Structure formats: structure tokens, C-alpha cells
Amino acid sequence: MSNPKEIKRRILSIESVIKTTEAMKMVSIVKLRKIKDQLTQAKVYLDYIETVFLDLVFTEYENILNNNQYFAEKGKIKLFIVFTSDRGLCGSFNSLIFEKINHFFQKKEYLHNECVFFAIGKKGFDFLCNKYNMYNKSWISNNLSNQKIQYLGSEFILDFLRKKISSIYLIYNHLKKSLFQEVIIEKFLPITDKNFKRKRSEILYILEPSQKKILNILIPKFLDAKLLKIFLESTMSEHTSRMISMHKATENAYNIKQDLMLNYNKERQTTITKEILEIISGLESLSKKK
Structure with a gap:
């Protein structure tokens, strides 16, 4: 004794x-409520812009597919953007992503030389820099504002348009239920019909000045909205996981x-x-x- x-x-x-632990739990609850409000607004905006985008694109899909650079995949270098946390104490939030990456690339070892990674979150960078090729040998904190995440997305889009990379994939945690997370590997660029989860509304738009110019303005806005929604989903999943772990x-x-x-x-x-x-x-x- x-x-x-x-x-x-x-x-x-x-x-x-x-x-x-109680203090950390309360902090996560407050942050989670804030992120939920932002995510709700981002989803509403994305739904509207996606509807308009679908109607414009699929009226002349074959023509746009052959002529628009956002729909073409050229080259071999694939960029994977990994959304993780800066800190620990968030349960299996990061480990699920790391397991998914290891499992995916063990089956496709021939892709190692063709793939580069960029980490949003220090934990992701610490994991990836020792095993995989890093894009620009850098990372960025996941404590980003909406404006900063959109700016970061525009930089990646520019690299895609300049043909530095052939395609962009996003790896993140999606919160399906309050206690269940699923790791998603989603293709961001080039745009395909798999990027859309809803059907077009068959509305005929009067376009001015032209469909091409409107699409060149609309596509970056659609991609920014999509990237912001995924970033908010990942952040919400992190705070939920940390709240449960602290509880x-x-x-x-x-x-x-x-x-x-x-x-x-x-x-x-x-x-x-x-x-x-x-x-x-x-x-x-x-x-x-x-």
C-alpha cells in the first residue's frame, strides 16, 4: 500500500x-460552434455556385472539355494536399489520415516518383517529410482564415495552369456522424463530372459577354468555395475529435x-x-x- x-x-x-482537460474540451466546443456556422454558410454558397456552374458546363461539355485548361490533365506530377492538425490530443484524427496514405501508396508504389505532398498542419508535415516527396519542401499552419485558404488555393491553381503539376488531390477527414470520421481522397483538379454531387437544373442562361469569359471567372470561384468547404470540414472534424478525446x-x-x-x-x-x-x-x- x-x-x-x-x-x-x-x-x-x-x-x-x-x-x-475540461478547459480544452470547452475551448473545442466554442471553436466547433463557430466552424459549424461558417461551414453551413460555405455549403449554401457552394450549392448555388455549383448549380450555375453545372448548367453552364454541361450545355457544351465536349467543347469545354477539349478547350478549357481547367479540364485537361497534362504531365505526370500529382499533388496531394493533406489536411492535418498542428497539435495533438485530438484522438485518431491524424492517425486515420496517415494510415490511409500508407495503405494507398503501398498498393501503388510505382506512383512514389510521380507524387508530391503538401501538408496543411504541422503533424502532417512531420509524418510526410521523412517518407514522401514534399512540394516546395514546406508546410502551412491549419490556423488559417477563409481569405488565406482561398489565397493558398489560388496559388495551387496557378501551378496547375502553368503545368507544374498535372492534377491535385485533397486528403482530409470527413465527419459522417458525431463519432465517426472517414478519410476522403478527392480529386480537385482537373475538373471532371465526378466533382459534382448534384444534377444540373436544365436552366437556359443568357450569357454576356461569352460563355468562355464567364467560365474563366466562375471556375476559380467554384474551386475556392470547394477548397474552403473541405478545409472547414477538416477543421470541424479536428475540433470534434479533440472534444471527444478531452471528454x-x-x-x-x-x-x-x-x-x-x-x-x-x-x-x-x-x-x-x-x-x-x-x-x-x-x-x-x-x-x-x-
């Missing part, structure tokens, strides 16, 4: 852990504290009983001497 003083020290240590950590800490309190009380009772027995035995020895 442990010393009561040692048990008391451990109880105080567990109490500080409980305060920390479980708090519960486990409470259980440990209860066990320690029981041990502490037992040790105290044992010590008190021992002291009482010593006093009684001392009194008995004194009475015998008299």
Missing part, C-alpha cells in the same frame, strides 16, 4: 489534469481520482486504527506496571 501523503499528491495532480480523458481522470480517494481513505483508516491500537497497548502496559 502507498503512503497517504503520496496518494494525496497524486490526487492533487489528477485534479489539475481534470481542470486542463473521455476527463472521465478517466475522474475514475482514477475516485480510486485514489478510496485508497487514501483506506490508508487513513489503517493508520488511525494502528495508532489507536498503539495507544491501547501503551495504556495496558502502564496499567500492568501499576
Whole structure:
């Protein structure tokens, strides 16, 4: 059995852990609510712009497919943008992505020389830089504003248009349910019919000045909205995972504290009983001497 003083020290240590995990849980809840509002707005905007884009593209899909540079894949270098976190303590959020990447490229080892990676989040960079080819040998924090993520997307789009890379894929966590995450590998560029999850509305638009000029303005806006939505989904998944992890950590800490309190009380009772027995035995020895 442990010393009561040692048990008391451990109880105080567990109490500080409980305060920390509860605080981190509350911070994640506040951030999660904010991200949910932003994601709802981003989805509404993306739905509208996707509807218009579909109607414009699929009126002359074959012609656009052959002439528009956003729909053409040229070259061999494929860029994979990986969305991870900067910090840990978020459960399996990062490990699920790393397992998916390892599993995907173990089956396609011949792609290693053709693929480069870019990490959004320090954890992703730490994992990728030792195993895979990094794009520009750099990474960026996932603590980005909406404007910064759109600027980053525009830089990747420019590299695609300049034919530095042939295609862009996004790897991120999608929160299907409150307790279930799914790792998605989604093609971002070039644009294909698989980029759209809804059917066109068959609306005939009057285009001015021309379909080509309108598409050159509309396509970057569509891609920016899509990238922003995926970034917000990944961030929401991170905060949800961290909230759940901190909730479980708090519960486990409470259980440990209860066990320690029981041990502490037992040790105290044992010590008190021992002291009482010593006093009684001392009194008995004194009475015998008299």
C-alpha cells in the first residue's frame, strides 16, 4: 500500500489534469460552434455556385472539355494536399489520415516518383517529410482564415495552369456522424463530372459577354468555395475529435481520482486504527506496571 501523503499528491495532480482537460474540451466546443456556422454558410454558397456552374458546363461539355485548361490533365506530377492538425490530443484524427496514405501508396508504389505532398498542419508535415516527396519542401499552419485558404488555393491553381503539376488531390477527414470520421481522397483538379454531387437544373442562361469569359471567372470561384468547404470540414472534424478525446480523458481522470480517494481513505483508516491500537497497548502496559 502507498503512503497517504503520496496518494494525496497524486490526487492533487489528477485534479489539475481534470481542470486542463475540461478547459480544452470547452475551448473545442466554442471553436466547433463557430466552424459549424461558417461551414453551413460555405455549403449554401457552394450549392448555388455549383448549380450555375453545372448548367453552364454541361450545355457544351465536349467543347469545354477539349478547350478549357481547367479540364485537361497534362504531365505526370500529382499533388496531394493533406489536411492535418498542428497539435495533438485530438484522438485518431491524424492517425486515420496517415494510415490511409500508407495503405494507398503501398498498393501503388510505382506512383512514389510521380507524387508530391503538401501538408496543411504541422503533424502532417512531420509524418510526410521523412517518407514522401514534399512540394516546395514546406508546410502551412491549419490556423488559417477563409481569405488565406482561398489565397493558398489560388496559388495551387496557378501551378496547375502553368503545368507544374498535372492534377491535385485533397486528403482530409470527413465527419459522417458525431463519432465517426472517414478519410476522403478527392480529386480537385482537373475538373471532371465526378466533382459534382448534384444534377444540373436544365436552366437556359443568357450569357454576356461569352460563355468562355464567364467560365474563366466562375471556375476559380467554384474551386475556392470547394477548397474552403473541405478545409472547414477538416477543421470541424479536428475540433470534434479533440472534444471527444478531452471528454473521455476527463472521465478517466475522474475514475482514477475516485480510486485514489478510496485508497487514501483506506490508508487513513489503517493508520488511525494502528495508532489507536498503539495507544491501547501503551495504556495496558502502564496499567500492568501499576
